[in-house]
Structures are given as structure tokens and as C-alpha cells.
Amino acid sequence: MIKKDTFADLLNALDFIQDGEIYTKNINGHEMKVDFANQKLIYPQGVTTIRKTTLNFSQNENFVVFECIHNLLQSGYKPEHITLEPEMTGGRESTSFYCDILLKDNNGAEYLLIECKTTDNKDSEFEKAWKRMQKDGGQLFNYFNSYRKAQYLCLYTADFSEGKIEQSYHLVSMKDNEKYLESDDKLRSYQSVRDESGSKSDFFQVWKQTYQLDSTEHNLFESAPFDIGTRPFSINDLKELDNNGIQKKYHQFATIMRQHNVSGRENAFDKLVNLFLAKIKDESENPNALKVYWRGAAQDNYFDLQDRLQELYKKGMDEFLDEEITHITNDEIEDAFVLFKNKTDETKKTILEKFKQIKYYTSNDFAFLDVHNHTLFFKNGAILKEVVQMLQDIRLKTDNSGENQFLGDLFEGFLDQGVKQSEGQFFTPLPIVRFLVSSLPLEHIISNSESVPQMIDYACGAGHFLNEYAKQIRPFIQKYKNTDTAPYYQAIYGIEKEYRLSKVAKVSAFMYGQDGINIIYGDGLTEHDDIKKGTFSVLVANPPYSVKGFLETLSEEERNAFALYQSVDKTDTFNSIETFFIERAAQLLTPGGVAAIILPSSVLSNGGIYIKTREILLQHFDIVAIAEFGSGTFGKTNTNTATLFLRRKADTPNLSIHYKNRVNYWFNNDHSTDSLFEDGHLLAQYCQDCDIDETDYHAFIFNKRLPENGIFADYRAEYQKSNDWKAHQKMRAFQRKSADEQQQEFEIAAFKFASDIERDKLHYYLLASANPQPVLLIKSPANNKAAKTFLGYEWSTRKGNEGIKYIGSTEIGDEDNPNRNQGIFKINTPLFNPNDLSDTGKINHLICQNFQTASNNFPTTIPEKLRPYASLNLLNKMLDFSRISFDKAIQTSLTEKVEIISKYPLIRLKDLASIIRGVTYSKNEQAQKITNKIILPADNITLDGHLNISKEIYLDENKELDDEKRLKKDDIFICFSSGSEKHVGKLCLITQDTNYFAGGFMGILRSNKEVLASYLFNVLNLDNMRNKVRQLSNGNNIKNLSSSIGELKVPLPPKNIQEQIVIECQKIDQEYETSRMEIETYRTKIAKIFSDLEVLAETQSDKTRGGG
Incomplete structure (x- = not known):
């Protein structure tokens, strides 16, 4: 609120010149003055003043009037146009009363009535007056009853806070929109009330029933004098959002939805995303005459508004997501009748009317309600108009390349409420997003990359990983590259198969000021023109899992691009989609590229195709860390997960092929190159780790025969009862042989059986031993309460307050408060410090450090306070080589190996x-x-x-x-x-x-x-x-x-x-x-x-x- 003690600051902000107690400003040759000594407000000569009550400091409303007159003079109105407190019948008690400001045109005719009110966060007379006006017309319609020639009514306020002037007003047109009235002959007009000498109540009913309480909030001062509303609304009229703006817009949207009984939040959010997309396109294509703008009931209508939005949406989808949207304009229909010479042709008129019904009276990309008739179109139009008015003054595309945090927070708030946890498979909680991205060695990647590194999320959902990555690399770009962030954002790619979410991801990137991010609407498992194999330095993803029949959506050529496909029996029932995403990561990452992939924990231990998947992991990746999270991590998705932090191995030379060759050399009794490769000791190390006598092992290889003891005896017994051997025994040729010959065949077959398994074991033992660093294992506590503290959040299922709740932040019960999402900065978790992602006492720093252990020869050290959650283990100790069957299961138990020592066998x-x-x-x-x-x-x-x-x-x-x-x-x-x-x-x-x-x-x-x-x-x-x-x-x-x-x-x-x-x-x-x-x-x-x-x-x- 503007008060006596802040009024001088307001005048300074308006560029008044101080001379002692006198403040003066000359506006277009007209002087406004304030005398603080005598507490006088002095207006230019020519301003008509009916009473003296607004010329002093007696009430705060007078300061609002003074600021409003200042703006009118600045806009080009002259003093003689302005009357202060004209007398009229009406007002609050239906007796003689005085309007604050009457503006008359050059002919002396009434043009604009302005009523000024005070406002502040706690007690806003402005808001109260607006509610009264919407209820029964309030003071302004009473004043209009005396000045029926006035073309506009305006309820106005101004506030001065933290050095900023903020003006708000509702401008109501009392002029008719003839085109709009023609759409329904039942609509009553202002002119008809004038012709009938109707009452103030009749005018109010036209405003309410015909024009749905319409008002505009722009162009009062921006338009030329006596030409309100005709000036194009440009990008220069837009404002960048601040924290207060977030709350207002968020509450405004929630209020609109409640007032119009819009219950489908998912649909409402979808339409909001479409509007954002249209507005983004509008700001780039029409900066001087924006179309996402309600021009007021006098000059606009719902049909034209929808057409403008639909055309922008069509262009935006084509440009940003390469999707074609069908939209036929009215001009295109008119052009179809160009050969009709008779302009009054009834056929044309009928077809145009049918086209209008099909086009407008059905659900569309901006239908907050289910539209299927004329009435519902107008109901939806009222909602759409209000949402457009809510958004039209926000600037989405900023000039700077920095993060638009406030816009991002606003969108995150809409997203949180717009897509509930029933679709939680699409969204990773923000703390987990921040933890994963900050665990990657991004500073090292940015500082050491000669070219711009590419990043991808091949199942990007709403784009959280993409935006978080862009946010976290920004300071490193500024520190090491001293260049524009745009090329780095343009090297970020997200792929999303779900149509709606691909739009969400693109809009989200814009809202965070990171509009260079590429979103591809498509399948993350298929090829795309912009996605080249072996080119990505960073991959972060939470891919889907357990999707039955997903292979049916791929062509045979696309399936054959995966080695795993050879292990699939039935494509219609196969559901292990996560395994294919692991192989896809191996295809996309460049040698040395890093990844963080959230997967079901079963990937580490399941049989069948998961064994092949683990082979791909061990062959193509260094395993840097594994973070296991419990069932409470992803809300309703009660699956235990393991996030794999990986580094892509080089393909040349291919370490897996090299070690496979080395094993074959050894099994052919060729040790001639052991000294060259300096790996002969690894065979001895394998025997020691597997509790196998090294002499027996060499005898096994050299004699090509199984010894009688230890694991070799187990191989004998296992093969003896195998189906292969039983089938062989039934063969007539075998039965005709002597016992010695049969035994000889058994020895040969059993050796091959055992040697095949041992070759496989030794191959993967060598690969695991070559992992450049110990694997950092992170385990969430088993105790439910401790697990919540570990995560820093929990999930609420309480009706009306569902969703994520940050532990450590103040509970914000109002679900329409966008600051619910700011609680992430208050959490205290061992995973990361939300206010300092480089905090060395957190787990994300440990993982990031472990990524660089191999290159800097500096071992990762686990602080005492993190040891309940973290441990270091050699990868070759995490695979079980002691059993006959070798499934490459990666064990994550933190229990130390128990050694049984006895003098007996x-x-x-x-x-x-x-x-x-x-x-x-x-x-x-x-x-x-x-x-x-x-x-x-x-x-x-x-x-x-x-x-x-x-x-x-x-x-x-x-x-x-x-x-x-x-x-x-x-x-x-x-x-x-x-x-x-x-x-x-x-x-x-x-x-x-x-x-x-x-x-x-x-x-x-x-x-x-x-x-x-x-x-x-x-x-x-x-x-x-x-x-x-x-x-x-x-x-x-x-x-x-x-x-x-x-x-x-x-x-x-x-x-x-x-x-x-x-x-x-x-x-x-x-x-x-x-x-x-x-x-x-x-x-x-x-x-x-x-x-x-x-x-x-x-x-x-x-x-x-x-x-x-």
C-alpha cells in the first residue's frame, strides 16, 4: 500500500524532482507538485476539481489517485480532459456520491470513469471492490448510471513495495462487440439497454450475462488518448516473473479452475501446456503484435481467440516437436467457395454454418471442458479467456541465457498438481533427479571437452533430467569456457514416446530458459536422425520397465539392432524393456561417456535375458557405483531400484574381446604372451579367489581332463546327471561301445562342459578385475523411518494432500501454493546438499569422486558418517565364481566374506x-x-x-x-x-x-x-x-x-x-x-x-x- 511514509519514495521512483519539501515533475508541459510541508497534492492547471478531499494526505487512496493522474498525463491526456470527484447519484448508499476520476474526450463527452482503491497483501480494498463489482456492479455501475455515454469503466489500484511500482486494474468496456452479438441472437446488448432506458442493473446484467464479466488489464495507459484497446500488445508489454508473481499466477489458475468447476486436473494441465506452447511460438513470431492476448469484449470474441491459439499451436508443434496438427482457418474455407458467384448462395451459407459447428462445438486442444455444443463452447470460452488473461502478461522467452528459475518453479507447481502420482512411472522425484545428475563428473567433462559434449535422456518424461543437467553445467561453462550456454543446451536431447509428455518436456525447457534443449517425440529404442550412436558423453534416465509386447511396436530391422533380441522367444509376451534400454545406452555413449540409469534391482540377479544383459554391462561398461533404493522412493511404484553409475569402455581396443582371446590362449596351453600382456598372475589370482588349487587348474587345462576333487568333482557330478549326457547314453552307437570307451567319451564331454563354463567365468573375472575403481555401493536403510530420512522426503496418501512431502521443510498444506516445491532446499539427506551440490560430506560427491579415481589415482575415502550407507567393493568380489552355474549376478550385499577355516575337509x-x-x-x-x-x-x-x-x-x-x-x-x-x-x-x-x-x-x-x-x-x-x-x-x-x-x-x-x-x-x-x-x-x-x-x-x- 502507498502510505504517507512511502509516498516520497514513490515520487522518486516516478522521477519527481525534490526541492526541500516540494516534489515537482513536468509532464508534457503540465506540472504536478507535492507539498510535504503542507501535505498538499497539487494538480496541473486545467484539471477540474469538484471537491478538495483528494488534494491532501488525509487518506491513502489519494496517493493512488495522484499516481493514476500522473500516468494519464504521461499517456498524452491533457489536464482539461480530467475531472476529479465529479458529483453523481449512486455510490454506496444510492445517494449523492463522487467518482474519483472522470475522463472526457475532446468534445467534452464522457469517455472513462476510474475508481481508485488501495491494496496490500493483508487488506486489499481493490480486491473487495472487484468482488462487489462482479456481484452487483458495485460503485462503478452506479456512477455509469449518471454518465451513460462513458465507453469504459476502470477499477484501479497501485502499490509501492521494495522500490517497485505495481499497477493493477480491471478495465470494463461498455461498448458492444457486434460480431460477437451476431453469434447468438439471444444475447442482449448495451445499446438495447440504452434504447430501452434501462437501469444500472440492466447494464450490469449485460456485462454479466452477455460479456461474462469481461475485463482487460492492459492498454489503459499504453494506448493513444481516447483509443483504448486498439494499440497492439507487444513483447515489450510483458513482464518477467518474480517469486510474488508465481504465487499470484498459481492461485489465479487454481481459482479459475474452482470457479468454473473444472475437476479434471490432468486435462486442465494438458491444455495449459498447449497454451504455453502457443505463447512461446507467439513471442518469437509476433513480438510486435502478440496474439495470445484477450483484446477485450469490445474487440474480441471466443471464436477468434480459439483460431489464433490453434494456429500458433499448430506452428509450435511443427517447429518444436516436428508434429503436424490439422487446423483449417476460416479464410481457407472461404477460398474453397471462390468459384461461387452468388454471394448469398444458401448452400455456401449452410456449409459454413456446419463447418462452424464442427470446428468450434467439439473438443479441441484448448478445451478445459468437454465441448460438444454451442453452450459448452461459450462456457469453455469463458475459462479459456481467463487463463489467457492470466498468462498474457508473462514473458516466457527471456533475452538472457540464464536460468528462468521463477518460470521453471511456476511450471513445476502446475506439473506437480497436473499429473498425479498415478502416472508416477513418468516422473522421478526432484531430490533423486538432483542427486543423480550431481553425482556425475560434469565439471570434469565440461572442463576437459574440446567440443560441446552431448547429453541424452532416452525416456525423458517431463524433462526433469534434461533441465537439471542444463542447470548444473551452467556454472562450469561460465568457469571454464567463458562462452554462451546456447550451444551446450542445443546438445541436450530428450526422447519421449508419450505424446503429451513430449510437449510437457519441451515447454518445461522453455520455462527454465533452456529452450535449446531438443525434444524428440518418438521411441527411445529406435533410430532418429539427430541421435547418432557413440556420440553422447552423458546419459541419465529412468526408463520404463515391465512393458508387455513392446517389441511388437518395433520393426524387425529395429529389433535386430539389439543383440538381446536373439534371446527373445515370444515378442508378444516379452516385457523386459529395461534390458533393451541398457543395451541402447551402450550403443549411444561415446567411449568414456558416463551414465546414471535407474533400473529395477532384479536386473542385477534375475535369470534368463537378464544374464545376457549383465554380460553387456560387464563387456561395455566400467561399473562406478550402484545406489539401491527401497520401495518408498517412487511413491506408488513399489519396486526396489538400483541406479547404475557407469562409464562406457572403449571399443578399440575392445577389452572384452582381448580377455576372451587371452582365456583361449590359456586353455590352449599357450602362455607365450603372458609377459607381453603382464596378465599371467590373473590366472593364479582367479584360482585363489575361487578356492581352487592352482596346480589342479593347470592340470585341468593341460590334460583336458577333469580332476577328481574340488569343483571339478562337482562338474563331473553335474554333467553326469545332465539331460545332454542322459540323452547321449541312450544313443545306440554309445551303448555298443565298451565301458572304457564310454568312460573316455564321458571324460571328453565332461571336460568340454566344464571348460566352457570355466572359460566364461575366467573371461568375466578378468573383465571385472579390470574395473578401474572399486564399486561404490550405496544402500538405503531397511527401516522405513530411516529410509525416509535418507531420501529427504516421503509420500502422502492423505486425501487432498497427496504427493511428495519434503522432510525438514515447513508443511504447506495449501496444495495450490507453488512454494510447496521449494521445500527441496530445506531437506537434510546424506545423498546431497540441496544448497551446495559440491558438499564433500555427501554421497553424490563420493560417487563423483569415484568416477575420477582411475584418472587421478586418488582413492575414494568414505567419511565415517556415510559408512552406514556406503561401502567400496571390488567388482570381481561381487560376482560369484564358486558355483557350477555362472549367471553373472552382481551381488550388492555389504557383508564381509566369511572364511571357514578347519583342519578337516x-x-x-x-x-x-x-x-x-x-x-x-x-x-x-x-x-x-x-x-x-x-x-x-x-x-x-x-x-x-x-x-x-x-x-x-x-x-x-x-x-x-x-x-x-x-x-x-x-x-x-x-x-x-x-x-x-x-x-x-x-x-x-x-x-x-x-x-x-x-x-x-x-x-x-x-x-x-x-x-x-x-x-x-x-x-x-x-x-x-x-x-x-x-x-x-x-x-x-x-x-x-x-x-x-x-x-x-x-x-x-x-x-x-x-x-x-x-x-x-x-x-x-x-x-x-x-x-x-x-x-x-x-x-x-x-x-x-x-x-x-x-x-x-x-x-x-x-x-x-x-x-x-
Whole structure:
């Protein structure tokens, strides 16, 4: 509000000259003056003043009147045109009252009535007066009743805040729009009210019913005198948005939607995006006469407005997204009738009317409502007009190349509300976007690139990664290149297959002042003219996953561009689209290019085509870091994810081919080039890491025959029972051979079977060993509350307040407040510092540092406070080479490897016991009453290794159960699968036959004659053996043992030692039961028994026995 204590500052801003207490300004030869000593407002000679009340400092409204008169004189009006406080009947009490300003034309006829009001953020008389005016006409329609020749009414205010003058007004035309009136003969005109000598209320009803309370907010001062509204609206009239402007526009849009009962937010946002696109095109094509502008009811109509917008939208879609939009102008229809000589031809008239109905009375690119008739067209027109008025004074295309943060924030606010989390697969939360992009070595890339590096997101959605990348490289361009950012923005590419989102992404780029960003509407897996293989230095993406039948949308040529396609059986049901996006990344990135790709965690461990995918990863990429996020990261998308931070390997020389050749040399007993390549030690290192005797391994290769011990014995056994060998045995030619010949064939075939697997293992071992840096593993906490703190946000499902909530920022309950999106700057997360992305104490800095470890020979160091989330692991330790089957699963467990040390042989568990899986059953097979078919789940085993019946599940009596799965004396009952790592592998010894059956997530270890059941139980229940079991478990949500438990190696002493251990353990058990022995003491004594007999060396983890 302009007040007495700020009035002098306002005058200074208006370029008044101060002389003591007197402020003066000469305007076109007319002097305005303010006398602060006497608190007088002095107007130029010629201004008619009916009363003295506006000539002093008595009320703040007088300052608004003074500022308005100043603007009228500046615009070219003369003092004799202006009357202050003309008397009239009307006003608030329908008695004699005075309007603030009456403007008369050169002939003395009334032209414009102005009522001035004060305004501020807390109490705006201006807003109150506007609401009254919209309700019943207010004071201005009362004044108009006395001056019916006036062509315009104006409700005006001005504010002065933070050194800036802000004017606001609503200009109402009292002139009729004849073209508009012709569109509906039911519309009443102002002229008809004049002709009928109607009342003030009648004029108000025309304004309300015919012209839908129309007003304009421009050209009061900009137009030539007495020519309001005719001056073209140009780009110079536009204003760049500030933070206050964001809030006003955001609230304005929400208010328009509420007032007109527009409930479809997604559709409303889509139409808003179309308007932004049209306006962007308008500012570049029509800077001197903008078309995204409501010219006022006197000179504009909804038909023309829609035509202007549609034409701009058509051009914008063609220019920015290379999409053709069909739009036929009225002139084109008229031209179609050029041969019709009779201008009154009824056929032409009828066709034009039908064309009008088809064109306007149907839904279109600017239909906030579902339009399908004349009435709905006008209802939608009223909404469209108001939204256009909301946007028309904003400047979208700025002159500077810097970021238009306020526009970006405004658009982000619209986006947040316009596309809800039901479509969350398209959007990555902003904290994750910022974390991923800031984790890449962008400063290094910009500073060391001789040419402009290219960046791509091949599934860009709303364009978040693109805009964040552009934002983050800007300071590096300024620091190292001292050049315009435009070429760098033009090297950014986004591909989006969803039509609407491709528009969103393009508009978003403009809104952030980064309009050089390229958006391609198309499939990220196909070729595009502007997307060249091997040319991108940066790739950041959150590609879709699990899309059934996506290959059906690609041509055969496009499918064959992927090596993975050869592993697909049925294109109509295949859904692992994320695997193809991984291969696409390998195609697009240049050698040394970096990537951050969000993927389902299953990519790291699943079988089938995922194995081929991991081969592509290991062959073509250095793995720099893996960040695993839990199910709460992406809102309703409850998938655990792993973000892979990668660096593209060089293709020349191709390291994968090189190592494959080296392995073939070794398997051909050729070590002649070991010294040349300095890699002979890697074979020895492989044997050591895989617990294989190096001499045996060399014998295996040299003799081309499998040794009888270790993993080679496992290969023998595995091939012996393979389908290939069984089929071979059935062949007549084989059966005719002698036993020795058959054995010889077996040895040859078994060697080939084993050597093929070993060649593969050794190949990928060498590749993994060549990873230039340890892999930085980032893990989100398992605890739900801790995970939210780790992310810095959580998701709300509370009705009316759904969406992301930033932890640490003040709760802003109003969903129509754009500052809801500013909370990201308040979060406190170990991932990154939102106010300093180079903060060395955050995880993003660790990843960025790890990218550069290989080049600067400076190892990554993890600060103490980040160690709960981060660890460094060698890639060759993250692949399991110990099993016969080699699936290249990348293990991300942070548990250190547990080494079993014993003076006795280590025997695989599957060679000591039968491994029996529990009963599987459906919910329909469960009984609601007690039956004889009783299943025991994991709840019945305590963490310290005892059977404690607490939960029984009854199955229908008709359910057939395999007696092998019944728990019998000397069975070891074990948990094979659990969502909790501490529960998987817990076990107990069954001491007598029972009628219970093992449950589906459970199993039975039934020992053979080589081992005593009690000994096997006691050794498996030691803490370091339990840790070893946990290492064997796999899976992300559910830890599974059933496929790997048999590979566990157990020390097997002679029977007499086993018996001695059982007796000693029984003594300790009895002492524990009958005394007050502490549990730690008990566990230490048990571990000592094994240690003293050298069965199992006591390590630090042996100090406890049992599950915790």
C-alpha cells in the first residue's frame, strides 16, 4: 500500500524532482507538485476539481489517485480532459456520491470513469471492490448510471513495495462487440439497454450475462488518448516473473479452475501446456503484435481467440516437436467457395454454418471442458479467456541465457498438481533427479571437452533430467569456457514416446530458459536422425520397465539392432524393456561417456535375458557405483531400484574381446604372451579367489581332463546327471561301445562342459578385475523411518494432500501454493546438499569422486558418517565364481566374506544331507478348523535354534502331502526364505518323530551316514556359519536360500570327533539349563569346543551362537 511514509519514495521512483519539501515533475508541459510541508497534492492547471478531499494526505487512496493522474498525463491526456470527484447519484448508499476520476474526450463527452482503491497483501480494498463489482456492479455501475455515454469503466489500484511500482486494474468496456452479438441472437446488448432506458442493473446484467464479466488489464495507459484497446500488445508489454508473481499466477489458475468447476486436473494441465506452447511460438513470431492476448469484449470474441491459439499451436508443434496438427482457418474455407458467384448462395451459407459447428462445438486442444455444443463452447470460452488473461502478461522467452528459475518453479507447481502420482512411472522425484545428475563428473567433462559434449535422456518424461543437467553445467561453462550456454543446451536431447509428455518436456525447457534443449517425440529404442550412436558423453534416465509386447511396436530391422533380441522367444509376451534400454545406452555413449540409469534391482540377479544383459554391462561398461533404493522412493511404484553409475569402455581396443582371446590362449596351453600382456598372475589370482588349487587348474587345462576333487568333482557330478549326457547314453552307437570307451567319451564331454563354463567365468573375472575403481555401493536403510530420512522426503496418501512431502521443510498444506516445491532446499539427506551440490560430506560427491579415481589415482575415502550407507567393493568380489552355474549376478550385499577355516575337509552340504523343500499350498487349501494336516512356518523356530510351537497352519484333509516333507527325528528344520536377513537360515534339531510338515518357505536337512545330525545342527548353528548362510541368500525383498544352501561347505571331522563334539555340546546345554549362565558365556563355550578340536577356527564373529 502507498502510505504517507512511502509516498516520497514513490515520487522518486516516478522521477519527481525534490526541492526541500516540494516534489515537482513536468509532464508534457503540465506540472504536478507535492507539498510535504503542507501535505498538499497539487494538480496541473486545467484539471477540474469538484471537491478538495483528494488534494491532501488525509487518506491513502489519494496517493493512488495522484499516481493514476500522473500516468494519464504521461499517456498524452491533457489536464482539461480530467475531472476529479465529479458529483453523481449512486455510490454506496444510492445517494449523492463522487467518482474519483472522470475522463472526457475532446468534445467534452464522457469517455472513462476510474475508481481508485488501495491494496496490500493483508487488506486489499481493490480486491473487495472487484468482488462487489462482479456481484452487483458495485460503485462503478452506479456512477455509469449518471454518465451513460462513458465507453469504459476502470477499477484501479497501485502499490509501492521494495522500490517497485505495481499497477493493477480491471478495465470494463461498455461498448458492444457486434460480431460477437451476431453469434447468438439471444444475447442482449448495451445499446438495447440504452434504447430501452434501462437501469444500472440492466447494464450490469449485460456485462454479466452477455460479456461474462469481461475485463482487460492492459492498454489503459499504453494506448493513444481516447483509443483504448486498439494499440497492439507487444513483447515489450510483458513482464518477467518474480517469486510474488508465481504465487499470484498459481492461485489465479487454481481459482479459475474452482470457479468454473473444472475437476479434471490432468486435462486442465494438458491444455495449459498447449497454451504455453502457443505463447512461446507467439513471442518469437509476433513480438510486435502478440496474439495470445484477450483484446477485450469490445474487440474480441471466443471464436477468434480459439483460431489464433490453434494456429500458433499448430506452428509450435511443427517447429518444436516436428508434429503436424490439422487446423483449417476460416479464410481457407472461404477460398474453397471462390468459384461461387452468388454471394448469398444458401448452400455456401449452410456449409459454413456446419463447418462452424464442427470446428468450434467439439473438443479441441484448448478445451478445459468437454465441448460438444454451442453452450459448452461459450462456457469453455469463458475459462479459456481467463487463463489467457492470466498468462498474457508473462514473458516466457527471456533475452538472457540464464536460468528462468521463477518460470521453471511456476511450471513445476502446475506439473506437480497436473499429473498425479498415478502416472508416477513418468516422473522421478526432484531430490533423486538432483542427486543423480550431481553425482556425475560434469565439471570434469565440461572442463576437459574440446567440443560441446552431448547429453541424452532416452525416456525423458517431463524433462526433469534434461533441465537439471542444463542447470548444473551452467556454472562450469561460465568457469571454464567463458562462452554462451546456447550451444551446450542445443546438445541436450530428450526422447519421449508419450505424446503429451513430449510437449510437457519441451515447454518445461522453455520455462527454465533452456529452450535449446531438443525434444524428440518418438521411441527411445529406435533410430532418429539427430541421435547418432557413440556420440553422447552423458546419459541419465529412468526408463520404463515391465512393458508387455513392446517389441511388437518395433520393426524387425529395429529389433535386430539389439543383440538381446536373439534371446527373445515370444515378442508378444516379452516385457523386459529395461534390458533393451541398457543395451541402447551402450550403443549411444561415446567411449568414456558416463551414465546414471535407474533400473529395477532384479536386473542385477534375475535369470534368463537378464544374464545376457549383465554380460553387456560387464563387456561395455566400467561399473562406478550402484545406489539401491527401497520401495518408498517412487511413491506408488513399489519396486526396489538400483541406479547404475557407469562409464562406457572403449571399443578399440575392445577389452572384452582381448580377455576372451587371452582365456583361449590359456586353455590352449599357450602362455607365450603372458609377459607381453603382464596378465599371467590373473590366472593364479582367479584360482585363489575361487578356492581352487592352482596346480589342479593347470592340470585341468593341460590334460583336458577333469580332476577328481574340488569343483571339478562337482562338474563331473553335474554333467553326469545332465539331460545332454542322459540323452547321449541312450544313443545306440554309445551303448555298443565298451565301458572304457564310454568312460573316455564321458571324460571328453565332461571336460568340454566344464571348460566352457570355466572359460566364461575366467573371461568375466578378468573383465571385472579390470574395473578401474572399486564399486561404490550405496544402500538405503531397511527401516522405513530411516529410509525416509535418507531420501529427504516421503509420500502422502492423505486425501487432498497427496504427493511428495519434503522432510525438514515447513508443511504447506495449501496444495495450490507453488512454494510447496521449494521445500527441496530445506531437506537434510546424506545423498546431497540441496544448497551446495559440491558438499564433500555427501554421497553424490563420493560417487563423483569415484568416477575420477582411475584418472587421478586418488582413492575414494568414505567419511565415517556415510559408512552406514556406503561401502567400496571390488567388482570381481561381487560376482560369484564358486558355483557350477555362472549367471553373472552382481551381488550388492555389504557383508564381509566369511572364511571357514578347519583342519578337516570342507564338504558341500548337499553331499552330507538330503535337502527337502517344504509343502507349497494355496490359500484355498487352508482349513478354517483343526485338521491332521499341520504345517509349521518359520515362526516356530527361535533365533537361538530351538523348536517352539507357536503357529500352526491347517490344510484341508483332502490335501495330499508327501511324507518326505514330514518332520522326523534327527531332521534339521531350517528357514529357506524370509523378508528378514536375520531369520533366513535359522534352524533347529527335531528330537522325535512328529506329525508336522515343513512349510513352503521352510526346508528339511536330512543327514546321511557320513555325518551325525546333532553335529551338523551344532556346526550350522554357530554364528560364523549362520553368517556364511546369509551370504548365500539372494533376492531383494525376500531372501532365498533354497537354490544355494547345498553349496555351503561344512567341516567334516571323523565320526569319533563328531561324537565328542555332540557330547561336549550336550554338557554345555545342560549346564546352561540348570544354572544362571549368561547367554554370552554359553555361546563362547560352544564356539570354544569347535576351536579346541580344530574343527572350526574361532573368528571374531564366532563369539555368538544362534541367530541374532
